[in-house]
Amino acid sequence: MFRKIAAITLHLCLCISGISQPAAVYSFPLEDTTLKNQLYHAVLDKKNALLAALDKEHREEYRDVYEDRFELIAALMKSSRLVAEPDAHQYLQQVLDRIVSVNGELKPLSIRLVFSRDWWPNASSVGEGTLIVNAGLLVRLKNESELTFVLCHELAHLYLDHAGKSIRKNISTLNSDAFRSELKKLAKQEYGAGAGLEKLFRMLAFGFRRHSRENEAEADEMGIQFMRNTGFSGQGAISCLQTLDKVDDSSYYAGLDLPAIFNFPDYYFRKRWIQNESMIFGQMKEDGSALTEAEKDSLRTHPDCPKRIAALEPLVLSFPAGRDFLVDAAMFNRLKDRFSVEIIEELYQEEQYALNLYYALGLLQSGRHRDYAVYSVARVLNGLYEAQLNHRFGLVTVKENRVNSANYNLLLRMLDRVRLDELAALAYYFCSQFRQEMAGYTAFETEWKKAQENKEKSSH
DSSP: OHHHHHHHHHGGGOOOTTTTOTTSOOOOOOOOHHHHHHHHHHHHHHHHHHHHTOOSTTHHHHHHHHHHHHHHHHHHHHSTTEEOOHHHHHHHHHHHHHHHHTOGGGTTSOOEEEEEOOOSSOEEEOSSSEEEEEHHHHTTOOSHHHHHHHHHHHHHHHHTTHHHHHHHHHHHHHTSHHHHHHHHHHHHOSSSHHHHHHHHHHHHHHHHHHHHHHHHHHHHHHHHHHHHTSSBOTHHHHHHHHHHHTTTTSOSSSOOOHHHHTOBTTBOOOGGGTOOOTTSGGGOOGGGOSSOHHHHHHTSSSTTHHHHHHHHHHHHHTSOOOBSOSSOHHHHHHHHHHHHHHHHHHHHHTTOHHHHHHHHHHHHHHTSSHHHHHHHHHHHHHHHHHHHHTTOHHHHOOOOOTTSOHHHHHHHHHHHHOOHHHHHHHHHHHHHHHTTTTTTOHHHHHHHHHHHHHHHHHTO
16 A cells, blocks of 8 residues: 555656648658657666666665656657657757767766647756657747756756755655654545545655756856856846746647637627527636645746746856857757647547647637648547547546636637537538638648538437
8 A cells, every 4th residue: 555655655756841732631740750769768677777777765765766667768869759850859969969068077978858748838947867858838939048947957957966966855754753653544544544645645745846847047157057167147037037927828829719710700709609508617716726826826837936036136146148049940840840840740540639639729810730620620620529429528628627728718718618510510601611722732631621511410
């Protein structure tokens, strides 16, 4: 029982080409399979080296953590989430090389730096040398200076061994006499044991987050030192944190006008799809939440940004003059543009249809990659119809949630309320609206035929 509890608790600390061709379905650029294999085996070798060096004390707990961490990274390395195109990978290595070249203490580290196609705006240092920059973060960055701060921050986590220290501290806590004693007391309780166990884990979880915040501050300070002599502007650190501070409360695209997007001459938008109702989550007030303000803040993707900015500003003022771009501005902007499409494609492949529709509608509204955006919306509307028809709707969508932007929640509310026949009609009339414009786009024409068939079936 203890090892199962330990495993659950320890999990808390682990933590474009083709677009211009109107008749083609988008496919990711050609991958470098040799690169993927090299990255995978480098991670495997690191895991085996760590396991071989383990002491007898708490060996099983450490083994479980290292195995879990390896599986997490291996899943990325083997999947389409990993960006293994030579141009993107080479560009990222060039930025990294500029940082390492002026920070001798980083040269002995074994660093594997990669892009992922994950949609959420984050970067991470897994702890054994793998650094990951999500596409969802890159598309929000404004320049290479901001990207460099992100990399320096994650390199600081690796250099300071924050992941290793957290693992050692947590295993020590879980094996402490005080923790074991508390577990024994709870096991003997006839009533309230579940609530007591939940409270114990909640205290541990917030303790982990507190130490994580201390690590973030330390990584900021060390990261800004790594960035100092790279030639990049120190203001990139400040503007990056300013963006991250608002990332949970704002949308990547401007607010979606759902009544305009889904209103057609022969099929009007239904207000009931999105209007407020007293029992709908969107109507609930934050004041009614059982979470404290501190707990709410702890759930943010990037907490404490204003404090972090205040701590870094004096250091940035002493920075030598720098520039926003030094490696390849054109490639930086090409990758931002490409990733805005690849995020959508990856979400569809993962059957995250609600998010896929949200990003596809945003891309369509932006006017960029219009053919692909129209095709993507048609494809996912048909996919949502099929999912609802086959009782899989809950597997490809989610409910409104406080962690989402209001913009995304409105779309989720609509999807939750739309009926099967209405979903078929939305797909049909959306495709009808773009039929002439998309003539010759083979993949769209396939979705148009599906939409026709689905509407006919739903009307019987």
